[in-house]
Amino acid sequence: MMDEREDRLDEWVRDAARDYNAPPPAPRAEMWEAIQAGRRAAPRPLSPFRTPLRYAIGIAALLALGIAIGRITLPSRTEAPAASPTTTAQTPTQPVPDQPTLTATPNPGSRSPAPSSGDVRERSEVAALFATGDHLTQVETFLTEFGTRPPATDFAGQAQDLLTNTRLLLDSKRVADLRTRRLLEDLELVLAQIATLNPRQRSQDLDLIADGLAQSHLRTRLRNAIPAGSAIRL
Amino acid sequence: MEPTSLVARVLAGDQDAERELYDSHVDRVYRLVYRMVGDGELAADYTQDTFIRAFDRLATFRGEAALSTWITAIAISVVYNGQRKVKRLRAREVDLEHADPVAAPAREADPDLKRKLAAAIEGLPVGYRTVFLMHDVEGYTHLEIGSALGIQEGTSKAQLSRARAKLRQQLAEYAGDLAS
Numbered sequence: 001m002m003d004e005r006e007d008r009l010d011e012w013v014r015d016a017a018r019d020y021n022a023p024p025p026a027p028r029a030e031m032w033e034a035i036q037a038g039r040r041a042a043p044r045p046l047s048p049f050r051t052p053l054r055y056a057i058g059i060a061a062l063l064a065l066g067i068a069i070g071r072i073t074l075p076s077r078t079e080a081p082a083a084s085p086t087t088t089a090q091t092p093t094q095p096v097p098d099q100p101t102l103t104a105t106p107n108p109g110s111r112s113p114a115p116s117s118g119d120v121r122e123r124s125e126v127a128a129l130f131a132t133g134d135h136l137t138q139v140e141t142f143l144t145e146f147g148t149r150p151p152a153t154d155f156a157g158q159a160q161d162l163l164t165n166t167r168l169l170l171d172s173k174r175v176a177d178l179r180t181r182r183l184l185e186d187l188e189l190v191l192a193q194i195a196t197l198n199p200r201q202r203s204q205d206l207d208l209i210a211d212g213l214a215q216s217h218l219r220t221r222l223r224n225a226i227p228a229g230s231a232i233r234l
Numbered sequence: 235m236e237p238t239s240l241v242a243r244v245l246a247g248d249q250d251a252e253r254e255l256y257d258s259h260v261d262r263v264y265r266l267v268y269r270m271v272g273d274g275e276l277a278a279d280y281t282q283d284t285f286i287r288a289f290d291r292l293a294t295f296r297g298e299a300a301l302s303t304w305i306t307a308i309a310i311s312v313v314y315n316g317q318r319k320v321k322r323l324r325a326r327e328v329d330l331e332h333a334d335p336v337a338a339p340a341r342e343a344d345p346d347l348k349r350k351l352a353a354a355i356e357g358l359p360v361g362y363r364t365v366f367l368m369h370d371v372e373g374y375t376h377l378e379i380g381s382a383l384g385i386q387e388g389t390s391k392a393q394l395s396r397a398r399a400k401l402r403q404q405l406a407e408y409a410g411d412l413a414s
Contacts, residue, residue, distance in 0.1 A: 006402060009402055009405065010398055010402070013351065013370075013398070013401050013402075013405070014370045014371075016347070016348055016351050017351065017355065017366075017367075017370060017371050018371060019348060020269070020351065020352050020355055020367075020371065021268060021269045021270070021271070021272035023264065023265045023268035023269060023277070024268075024274065026260055026261050026264035026265070026281070027274075027278060028256075028257070028260055028261075030278070031260065031264075031278055031281055031282050031285075032253070032256060032260075034278075034282045035256070035282050035285045035286055035289075038282060038283075038286045039286055039289060039290070145291070145294075147311050147315075148287065148291075148307060148308050148311040150298055150299060150304070150307070150381070150384070206384065214318070219315065220318075220319075
């Protein structure tokens with residue numbers, strides 16, 4: 001008796017629900033035009049076969065950036081050996097008033113005049129900013145793909161590469177902005193989860209990751225953190 | 235035409251094939267998206283976004299699921315992401331309304347049964363609501379729903395059963411009239 005009533009109610013609900021948000025005919029032509037326009041405006045995606053190469057280039061670029069930052073921030077060390085004979089030969093303990101001091105001595109053998117510390121800091125900060133923007137763009141692309149591709153797709157390798165870059169940036173003192181560091185820390189967690197997905201509990205883990213992404217508003221924070229244009233490349 | 239050969243033609247840059255693929259799937263995608271959001275402008279935006287993404291990522295389609303299911307999965311993801319933004323905007327609007335009690339007088343229970351049903355569907359958890367709309371309203375199979383949402387077929391069945399139970403519960407006061 002009760003089942004019968006439930007069945008009848010279910011049937012009524014199914015029928016009545018057809019009027020719920022009843023869709024009008026799809027505006028095919030208008031949407032097609034908008035799609036064409038949208039695709040023309042968007043950059044062409046890379047072939048999936050080139051994806052590993054893209055990440056390899058990304059890692060190489062980050063390493064090159066790290067080396068560049070290291071060289072820029074330590075210019076005085078490279079100049080010290082060339083300058084020392086001219087000063088230490090005179091009086092090692094007391095500087096001669098007419099002689100320039102070690103730090104101020106222009107070295108004829110050096111490549112160029114050392115940039116001021118303010119310039120150096122500014123340059124390395126800009127470089128770090130570019131590297132961070134580039135990395136966040138890659139992570140956003142990855143997370144979008146992660147959310148839309150079939151659950152069976154293997155994302156562990158890509159997640160591992162991005163995780164490495166995230167940790168490199170977190171280790172860099174040049175990424176000083178607190179909000180960016182918090183975002184990178186949250187990304188580190190999610191990427192670590194994806195990189196270590198357990199194949200036997202895959203669906204449970206995927207649910208947890210999806211919940212984590214939603215609760216921390218990671219995608220939105222990522223989009224907000226990426227500079228306009230989001231196509232920064234070193 | 236076989237979906238795989240259509241995909242191959244699109245990937246080879248055949249513009250007619252792109253249009254053919256769009257024409258084959260757009261109605262189904264738009265219908266589902268419209269059911270989920272109930273707004274023509276948003277539905278069109280989400281449908282466009284779905285196809286832009288689908289064309290951009292078509293090279294990653296490996297035929298593990300039907301092409302229609304693959305596109306549906308993209309559409310649902312686009313809707314979920316888009317609706318999160320819309321919800322946040324609406325939440326801000328609600329906050330403003332709460333700040334000014336004169337602006338939004340509370341309505342009493344709506345006597346219109348269909349409106350009551352619509353409110354009950356809106357009130358379902360998003361997962362239940364999606365499964366209910368896909369299965370009971372748009373006629374997707376549990377297999378298709380499972381593939382599109384990345385869940386097991388059994389989970390889809392369980393969610394549908396819970397959705398129906400919640401709707402029955404919401405409409406309990408009208409059950410006597412409906413059953414007679």
